[in-house]
Amino acid sequence: MVKSLFKAAVASLLFAFVLLGGYSCSDDYPDDYVSESQVRRMIEEALRKNNQDFPFTLWEVVNITVNRNDWRWDENAAEWYAMADLPELKEDAYEVGAMLGYVFIKYENGPEVQKLLPYVHTYYAEDNVTGEVVYFTETVSAEYQLEGKSRVKFFIKDSQLARDPNAPQTYTFRIVLIW
Template identity: 55%
Template sequence: MRRNLFKTAIASLLFAVVLLGGYSCSDDDPYYPDDYLTEAQVRRMIEEALRQNNEDIEFTKWEIVNITVEMGHWSWNDEVKRYEAVYQLPELNEDIYEIGAVLGYVFIGTQNVDEVQKLLPYVQSYDDVDPSYTETISFDIQLKKDGELKPSVAFFIQASDLFGGTEFEGSLPPYNFRLVMIW
């Protein structure tokens, strides 16, 4: 019996030593034990990870090009039945053309009065004339022409009834366009 009592006392003492040893290794702060991270520690870890990742990441680049097509710059293309104005676009390179994006906008209305910026293609229907028709204003970009690097943009106006011609070239209104190149 003494032996059983002695074994129990030794086991209890061993358990108490392990328990006290475990508490002595923990933080004194009861709100943040060892297995929890403080908010400051988490923020620091995230900042370090972002800093490491950003060393290898190429950030998005962009460029804005504004082009005004004046009244006399529109010309009739009888082959596709639309008015066009073609401009050189030296800002366009192969990276932008192949892996980037070019967004086009047209400004409609009077600046600082009733002007709005519309994403291209801009489609407007006119039913107050006879016959009614729909007009599309848009653009095309071209990187190479005849195998040579000749970046250009062609703005165009096309009516749904394909009506037009050289007699109206000088009477088309000027338009302000914005191209946003992202790569």
């Protein structure tokens, strides 16, 4: 029994000697060890460099008012349209960005709201001839042109393709160009 206790004591001492000897030969920050503060600094420097080389998303907001008298009737397409110059529209936004259109709508006795284009709304009215209620849907939309002169074309289209003289109103549109 003394022999086995002696072996255990020698093994324990040998293990303790190796452990203490190995720890005493090292320092707290060897060359292959990076502290948490060093990691944070490296990440911040990498982000700073990346942000200098990486173009951020840019945008421009353009408000355009189309007056009631600016709308023209297109007999072939059976729709009202109005054109407006949009010099802010550049190739970056047109080719790899986005153009978002909105229209401001003022409800009777209510607030003004901003609606994403195309704006679709259903109306009803009494037919003057038959007296029956007629339902129709009106769509307000836009398209964008880059070639030549940058422009935006706004449309008002009746679902029955009727030339409603009350459809052209003064509208304020908001175009958001993103690139």
